[in-house]
Structures are given as C-alpha cells and as structure tokens.
Amino acid sequence: MASIHDDPAALKALQDDIYRERVLRARKMTAEQRLAEALELTNSVFVRMHEGAMWQLGTTDAALGWQEVRRRLTRLGRVHDEGRFVLEKPTPP
C-alpha cells in the first residue's frame, strides 16, 4: 500500500484538512473558552512531562521527577533564547 508521504499533494491536502478542522473548531469557541483550554492544556502538559521524566528515570520519587522537568526546561529555555536574548546591551560605536 502506497504511503501518503510519497505523494506530496495528498500530504499537503491532509495537512490542510487537519489545520482547517483546528481553525474551524477554534472559531466555534469564545475567546474565553480558547484561553480556558490553553490553561487546561498547559497544566496537563506539565503533568505529562512529570510522568514522562519519572518513567525515564525509573523512579517513584515525585520530587526527583520535578527536578528533572526543571532541568529539561532550563536547557530548552537556553536553546530558545540563544541569539534572541543577551545579558549585555552593546555600546553604540
């Protein structure tokens, strides 16, 4: 059976369909509902990150799990900020 990944036009159509569905769903919501969903998503993502870190570490120690999540987010923050934020403002020539 042919894979959709071998057909760029079909893949684009599928991506568009998925995106269209997300946009139309968001349009049906009020702004407050969209914000509420974002907050809920955020809280749930942190729970999943914590569970994932504990599973990877093979621990049942919740504090250790959070410590690992904190470490990962610090690293991720450095990657995202690289070149975007600096500690010193250059002095004009």
Add this chain to the structure above:
Amino acid sequence: MTVEELAAAVLDACDAEKVDHMVTGAFAVSFYGIPRSTKDVDVLISLMGGDPIQPVVSRLESIVDFDPQVQFDTLTWGKRLVGVTRQSPPLKVELFEMFNDPFVLSQFARKRQRFSEQIGRATWLPTPEDVVVQKLRWGRNKDLDDARDVLAVQGPETLDMVYIEKWCAQHGTTERLRAALAGIPPL
C-alpha cells in the same frame, strides 16, 4: 500551582504596585487563535513612573525565583526579567519592560481589558492585530505559526489589515505576513 494561579499572582502584584501592564505571549495567542500550551506567563510592564519592576519582583519573591540578571532582546533591545516558580511545576514568568519603541508603545496604548473566569480577574490583552504584528516581528517558527493561527481564526476580513500592513512594512516583515496568509487553506 496552576498556570492561572501564577498569572493571577503576577497581575495582582502589578495592580498592588499600581503598575500598568498587559499579558502577552501564549495567553494572547490562545485568546485570539488556536489554544496551545505554554511554559510561561509573559507580561509587558509600563515603565512610566520610575522603576516599577523591582517592587513587582519583591511581591512575587515568595513564589517566583527571579534571575537578578536583566536580559536584553536583541531585536529591540527591550529589557526582560525572567523567573521560575519555586514550587512545582516549574512555570516561568517573563516580565518585559515597556520602552520607547513605536510599535510597543502603540500596542500598549491599544490594549483591551477582558475578564477571565479561569484567572479570576480582569486582564489586559493586546489587540489581535498587535499580536499578529508582534509575532511576525519576532519571526521564530513558533511565532510565525502563532501569527498565522490568529489570522486564520479571526479572519483577515474582520481584522484591521491596514494597521497590520503598516507595521509590517515598517518592520520589514511584509513577506512574512504574505506567507502567513498564504499558509491558511480555504476554509
């Protein structure tokens, strides 16, 4: 602590210090676009009236550990102060000081107040047009997706596209705007 509890604490601290402020970042994007998760609460704080950041930081000290080192945005040279919640989950707070950038000043002057049941209080947010302009200006992949999402959900026909195009021309981001609009499939 939940992200909404943290947001409420930050905004309450701003109010207590009588510091004019506006929530930006994922909160604003989700309000106008497609809801997405975030790792931080981003707040733009007005500089008017002296040095407002330290009293706000002091009020939050029991729950947020702020890095004493101020950072600078290499795009606009605006100041940013970053903190992380002391308790889990490790949510980030980013306080941006408002500065003398024409777009930032315009964005702040046009902010709107909305009540959020989840945050449990009134919240100042940028307009959807300003979210689009700012995201196109920052221009990282996630920012460009956010700009497209707000354009798609709001619909260019309901937005003040003249305002958006004016700022994009000034920021040299007109091509990014075109690409964002072209990325929206027929709805």
